[in-house]
Amino acid sequence: MLERRRALVGALLIAVFAGTAGFAAGQARFVAGPLLARLGVSLSGPGAAAQGLAAEWRVLEEARRKVLENYVDPVPEKDLLTGALRGLVEATGDRYSLYLTPEEYRSYLRHFEGSFAGIGIQVELKDDYITVVRPLRGTPGEKAGLRTGDRIMAVDGRDVTRMSIDEVVNLIRGPAGTRVRLTISRWPYREQFDVDVERARIEVPQMEGTMLSWAPGVGYIRIEEFNTGIAGRVAEKLGELRRQGMRALVLDLRQNPGGLLGEAVDVASLFVPRGPVAYVVSRDGRKETLYAKGSPLGLPLAVLVDGGxxxxxxxxxxxxxxxxxxxxxxxxxFGKGSVQSFIDLQGGAALKLTTARYLTAGGHMIHGRGIEPDVLVPMPEGQAIARDGGRDPQVEKAVEVLRQRMGQKNT
Incomplete structure (x- = not known):
């Protein structure tokens, strides 16, 4: 349920942050901890189903003992338990669901505050490879020479080509001042090379806003991610741009991986009239309507979107x-229409679990489909998107659309 802790949507593109790497979920399916008591599993009750379940748990416990007694090297029992917990969640087959150790959970929560340690890159799963979306400006990742489109093949010598994004991020995480080695494949992806990166404290720029110097009367706001407090900052920037004479706005959501559900609703409330923003559908089919609750912008608006x-x-x-x-x-x-919630567990651990799916304000299911823009403008191959009020083909087209609505001629 959405009210269990805090709901988030997004993080398919994940900036790499601080934390302690745990056992990979790929290992989890092969190991198990003493789960009967620790997970509070009750096998009481009549019927063949309960007997069958009891038999499965006995096999799990037997496997735990055999690993502890026979594996060639000593294995900490805590690591076996962590692996088993990861495997439980992995069995859902959902790449967005994850078991988080207490350290990993604290790191995730810090992420939504916008300040953390890491190497400062955003990644996505593209063509079945963990791929760099972009290194954040001025971060260790950028200084080490990582580029958009780089594929991460290994982390500290460990093959990650079959791991999920969360698993790879967990391997890359670590305290500021420590180093991590990434094995990279770069276009045309014929060779691989290693890049050593020193982790550091990262301040993620959550948004930027300005008046476009080359388009009189047009404001520009870019949102990097929907973290805590972003709606308030966008509202403040809108007020500032209005005082500077803004008569139309370009809202840039390109390469924005998502974030907190509540912040997304609050940001949408700044632009749409009172009424539905989205619908959240729970596992039992119940539909909750999320409403816009603010006063809309009331100015011509163009929104930039892409596959990120x-x-x-x-x-x-x-x-x-x-x-x-x-x-x-x-x-x-991109087409991600699922909602994840953090669900607290004993000892400070948590589940990041898909608990619902959402429909757009028009009732459209976008999972795996995405949203088609009103005006299709592909970016030229290899061209980076403009920031800080710069120009690229998509920004220029957005300004053209706004000028038409404002009754201006193109210059």
């Missing part, structure tokens, strides 16, 4: 499109 716009970004973009509050410009969005 995921989850919370798609909630905002979908609401703006379905409620006819603005024009979407760019390319089809």
């Amino acid at each position: 716009s995921a989850s919370a970004s798609e909630i905002v973009a979908g609401a703006i499109k379905d409620r006819s509050a603005g024009t979407l410009v760019g390319t089809r969005t």
Whole structure:
């Protein structure tokens, strides 16, 4: 249920942050801890089903003993338990669900505060490889020469090509001042090479906003991720740009991986009229409506989206499109329509578990499909998206759309 802790949508593109790497889930399916008591499993009750379940747990306990007694090297029993817990969640087959150790959980929560230690890259699963979306400006990842499109093949010599994003991120995480070695494959992906990166404290720029110097009257706001407090900062920036004479706005959600569900709803409320922003559908089919609760912008609006716009970004973009509050410009969005919740466990651990799916304000299921923009504008191969009020083909098209709505001629 969404109210259990805090709901989040997104993080398919994940900046790499601090934390302690645990056992990979790939190992988890082969090991088990003494789970009967520790997981509070009750096998009481009549019927063949309970007897069958009891037999399965006895096999699990037997496997634990055999590993402890026979494996060539001593194995800490705690590691076996952690591996088994990871395996339980992995059995869902959902790449967005994860067991988090207490250290990993604290790291995830720090992430949504926007400041943490790491190497400062965003990654996504692309063509079955963990791929660098971009290194954040001024971070160790950028200074080490990592580029958009680089594939991460190994971490500290360990093959990660069959791991999930969360597993790879956990391996890359570590305290500031420590080093990690990434094995990289770069276009045209014929060779591999190693990159050593020293972890550091990372301050993630959550948003930026300015008046476009080359487009009079047009403001520009870019949201990097929907972290804690982002809606308030966007509202403040909108007020500031209005005082500077803004008569239309470009909202840039490109390469935005998502974030907190509540923040996405609050940001959407700044742009769409009162009414639905999205619908959250639980496992039993019940539908909860998330409503816009603020006053909309009331100015011509163009929203930039691309294949890296995921989850919370798609909630905002979908609401703006379905409620006819603005024009979407760019390319089809990623298509992540599931909601994850943090569920606390004993001892400070947690589950990051898919607990619901969402529909856009128009009732559209976008999972695996994405949102088609109103105006399709592909980016030229190899061209980076503009930031800080710069120009690229998608920004220029968005400004053209706004000028038409403002009754201006293109210059």
